[in-house]
Amino acid sequence: MILLKNFRELKEWRSKASGSVGFVPTMGALHAGHQALLQRAKQSSQQCILSIFVNPKQFGPQEDFNHYPRTLEADIDIATQEGVNALFLPSPEEMYPGGYSTYVSEREFTQGLCGSFRPGHFEGVTTIVLKLFNLVNPSSAFFGLKDIQQYFVLSKMVLDLNLDIELIGVPTVREKDGLALSSRNRYLSSKERTLAPRLYQHLIACKKNPSLIPAASRELTLLGFDVQYFEKRSFDLGEKGTFHILAIAAYLGQTRLIDNISLDSPIF
Numbered sequence: 001m002i003l004l005k006n007f008r009e010l011k012e013w014r015s016k017a018s019g020s021v022g023f024v025p026t027m028g029a030l031h032a033g034h035q036a037l038l039q040r041a042k043q044s045s046q047q048c049i050l051s052i053f054v055n056p057k058q059f060g061p062q063e064d065f066n067h068y069p070r071t072l073e074a075d076i077d078i079a080t081q082e083g084v085n086a087l088f089l090p091s092p093e094e095m096y097p098g099g100y101s102t103y104v105s106e107r108e109f110t111q112g113l114c115g116s117f118r119p120g121h122f123e124g125v126t127t128i129v130l131k132l133f134n135l136v137n138p139s140s141a142f143f144g145l146k147d148i149q150q151y152f153v154l155s156k157m158v159l160d161l162n163l164d165i166e167l168i169g170v171p172t173v174r175e176k177d178g179l180a181l182s183s184r185n186r187y188l189s190s191k192e193r194t195l196a197p198r199l200y201q202h203l204i205a206c207k208k209n210p211s212l213i214p215a216a217s218r219e220l221t222l223l224g225f226d227v228q229y230f231e232k233r234s235f236d237l238g239e240k241g242t243f244h245i246l247a248i249a250a251y252l253g254q255t256r257l258i259d260n261i262s263l264d265s266p267i268f
């Protein structure tokens with residue numbers, strides 16, 4: 001695996017990479033969820049490139065940017081194990097030099113859900129992902145369905161801006177007890193960790209019977225969750241179809257957890 005620490009090294013690698021290039025953008029602190037994306041990228045592409053960049057522009061002023069886990073050595077081991085061909089590690093200075101002033105914003109799918117509670121978050125995401133797409137020039141890019149609103153916002157950006165990149169959504173990887181893997185799970189205390197799977201249990205129950213949503217929210221609140229939203233939502237991607245989901249976000253102590261379940265697919 002080659003480490004690419006700046007745009008020049010990336011350009012040189014990209015100019016020599018032959019065949020299809022599968023791209024997995026992340027913020028590092030890699031876990032089995034990220035590994036599933038890398039495995040999908042390896043399966044369907046001749047070259048697999050991973051990026052790790054903790055993007056300051058997608059964190060609000062009160063959020064955990066400074067404390068976000070940074071575990072580069074372990075990440076390099078995981079990426080090597082997964083057979084990643086190139087690891088792109090851009091610096092914040094090169095990504096956002098002084099005077100940086102251009103942003104990408106999607107105006108429809110970013111409304112509601114996390115968009116209501118994390119102002120500016122999705123603009124930070126679409127901006128960095130478009131920049132990474134322009135730099136890496138991948139054939140396809142792989143995103144987790146755990147971050148379902150992000151997946152649809154990015155799919156809409158690809159559609160609206162006529163990007164010639166195939167976006168592939170990878171099902172959420174979970175712990176045995178159902179908790180969706182997340183780099184932020186390490187913030188949970190042991191008591192919180194035992195409560196956290198309740199989110200997914202309620203999603204499953206409410207998928208069967210959506211009239212249970214208000215009671216499920218109340219029960220989570222009684223358990224100590226600070227529920228931000230628990231609701232049904234649809235995303236219309238034109239010819240690709242309309243997708244219906246049930247999504248939840250809740251704080252448990254200091255940790256913000258999100259999860260969702262598809263109302264269309266029996267699988268996830």
Ligand code: AMP
Nearest residue numbers: 026027028033143144146147172173181
């Ligand atoms: P992050 O490093 O948290 O920005 O995530 C990078 C990518 O990994 C995003 O596309 C996430 O949706 C995806 N991801 C994070 N957790 C999971 C998970 N449990 N299962 C599948 N994909 C995930």
